[in-house]
Amino acid sequence: MLAPSKRQMHLGVFWIGAGNHSAGWRYDGAWVSNSSWPVAAAGAQIAERGKFDLFFIADSLAMDPGDLPSFITRFEPTTLIAALSIVTKHVGLGATVSTSFSEPYNVARSFATLQHISGGRVAWNVVTTSRDKAALNFGQQHLNAHDLRYEIANEFVDVVKGLWNTWQPGAFVADKASGVFIDKEKVRPLDHKGRFFSVKGPLNIERCPHGDPLIIQAGGSVPGQELSARTADVVFSLVSGDQADAKAAYDGLKARVAKHGRAPEAVTILPGVMPIIGETDAQAKEQLDRLQSWLTPTNALTLVSGRIGHDISGYELDAPVPDLPVNTEGGSSFSSTLLAMARREKMTLRDLYNLTAAARGHWVISGTPARIADILEEWFTGGRADGFIIMPAYFPGAFDDFVDKVVPELQRRGLYRTDYAGPTLRDHLGIEPAQTR
Numbered sequence: 001m002l003a004p005s006k007r008q009m010h011l012g013v014f015w016i017g018a019g020n021h022s023a024g025w026r027y028d029g030a031w032v033s034n035s036s037w038p039v040a041a042a043g044a045q046i047a048e049r050g051k052f053d054l055f056f057i058a059d060s061l062a063m064d065p066g067d068l069p070s071f072i073t074r075f076e077p078t079t080l081i082a083a084l085s086i087v088t089k090h091v092g093l094g095a096t097v098s099t100s101f102s103e104p105y106n107v108a109r110s111f112a113t114l115q116h117i118s119g120g121r122v123a124w125n126v127v128t129t130s131r132d133k134a135a136l137n138f139g140q141q142h143l144n145a146h147d148l149r150y151e152i153a154n155e156f157v158d159v160v161k162g163l164w165n166t167w168q169p170g171a172f173v174a175d176k177a178s179g180v181f182i183d184k185e186k187v188r189p190l191d192h193k194g195r196f197f198s199v200k201g202p203l204n205i206e207r208c209p210h211g212d213p214l215i216i217q218a219g220g221s222v223p224g225q226e227l228s229a230r231t232a233d234v235v236f237s238l239v240s241g242d243q244a245d246a247k248a249a250y251d252g253l254k255a256r257v258a259k260h261g262r263a264p265e266a267v268t269i270l271p272g273v274m275p276i277i278g279e280t281d282a283q284a285k286e287q288l289d290r291l292q293s294w295l296t297p298t299n300a301l302t303l304v305s306g307r308i309g310h311d312i313s314g315y316e317l318d319a320p321v322p323d324l325p326v327n328t329e330g331g332s333s334f335s336s337t338l339l340a341m342a343r344r345e346k347m348t349l350r351d352l353y354n355l356t357a358a359a360r361g362h363w364v365i366s367g368t369p370a371r372i373a374d375i376l377e378e379w380f381t382g383g384r385a386d387g388f389i390i391m392p393a394y395f396p397g398a399f400d401d402f403v404d405k406v407v408p409e410l411q412r413r414g415l416y417r418t419d420y421a422g423p424t425l426r427d428h429l430g431i432e433p434a435q436t437r
């Protein structure tokens with residue numbers, strides 16, 4: 001297939017079975033479970049019908065009974081994408097694994113295995129984990145400090161990539177006539193001895209003919225951006241809808257990528273966005289109002305407190321958002337984006353929780369399919385995004401609406417593929433395999 005004559009956007013979907021909106025699962029006909037295999041398989045097939053680049057599985061390592069329904073019960077992501085790779089043919093599959101509670105050798109093995117099984121379609125979402133609650137499940141009282149977590153993550157990713165690289169092209173021979181199984185010269189130990197990890201290698205699985213798995217990163221702090229700029233292929237960004245902020249963040253990250261000697265196009269930046277789609281703008285607003293009407297102050301305040309990193313349950317709901325410092329220890333990008341937006345828009349705590357509880361702090365847009373396509377087009381052509389990570393409020397209805405109504409509109413405008421150019425995630429993103437066997 002010929003390469004498209006103009007730049008086209010990339011689309012991923014933020015899959016959480018019970019919906020991205022805190023109350024999405026209550027919508028008529030919405031799926032209610034994030035741990036149902038038929039539901040997950042059907043979700044991935046919708047993504048493939050929409051020619052999506054990526055079906056993305058988020059994760060955390062703790063459970064809070066008061067949390068968003070999609071976070072109360074969930075599948076382990078690498079196990080899930082292994083199964084999904086069998087019931088899909090094209091869509092890329094992203095799985096989240098924390099660098100704070102795993103070992104590089106395990107992660108390198110799992111993703112190398114998944115890359116083979118899926119035929120070159122997997123990506124690892126590298127997260128450092130931002131909630132202390134997870135530490136309690138791993139024999140620790142607290143997470144490491146924020147910047148230390150990123151120092152560990154940097155070395156972790158280097159070791160994983162190094163382990164994939166212990167198998168050079170041509171290493172796997174399997175020549176029946178000569179009896180040579182591998183070319184031992186082309187399989188070398190890693191001999192890594194660093195500040196945090198000591199890993200001998202080589203990896204006990206050959207390199208995938210489709211190239212190594214890809215790396216996704218979503219940390220927005222300066223150390224998070226540095227990790228992205230140096231190692232990631234795809235970056236999920238947090239935007240509040242403010243165009244100037246989004247442009248500055250996009251350009252800033254691309255400049256960091258160049259500073260690391262990489263082509264700026266090597267990193268695909270996808271802001272998260274929840275589209276609320278209606279036949280008319282009024283109908284879309286009605287749908288959002290309906291979802292918002294199911295929020296309770298208790299679950300909304302828990303969510304906002306988690307996102308901004310301060311317990312705000314004792315504050316007056318209809319007073320301006322208190323002047324709180326950015327919490328740099330948890331997820332600093334959520335804390336700084338939301339607090340800046342609250343100050344800019346002179347929000348009350350109730351405004352902030354209404355907005356945060358809708359898409360957990362991500363950007364919400366609403367309107368007709370053409371209106372949604374207009375906004376995405378404007379952001380894409382205005383150099384604020386290379387595509388989007390779509391966060392449907394509920395599944396399958398809100399995702400079906402995007403795939404069946406917005407995707408054709410984007411295709412008509414030449415902004416989005418009408419078919420996959422090849423079978424691998426690298427093909428979808430236009431990334432050449434660095435090395436193969």
Ligand SMILES: Cc1cc2nc3c(=O)[nH]c(=O)nc-3n(C[C@H](O)[C@H](O)[C@H](O)COP(=O)(O)O)c2cc1C
Pocket residue numbers: 057058059060096126127128129130146217218219220221222223224225236237238272330331332333334389
């Ligand atoms: C679209 C998007 C998806 C994310 N998915 C996850 C996830 O699945 N698990 C997780 O622990 N963090 C997730 N994060 C959080 C970031 O990876 C990061 O850990 C967090 O923003 C804190 O890092 P920072 O201080 O560098 O911003 C996500 C962030 C964004 C913007």
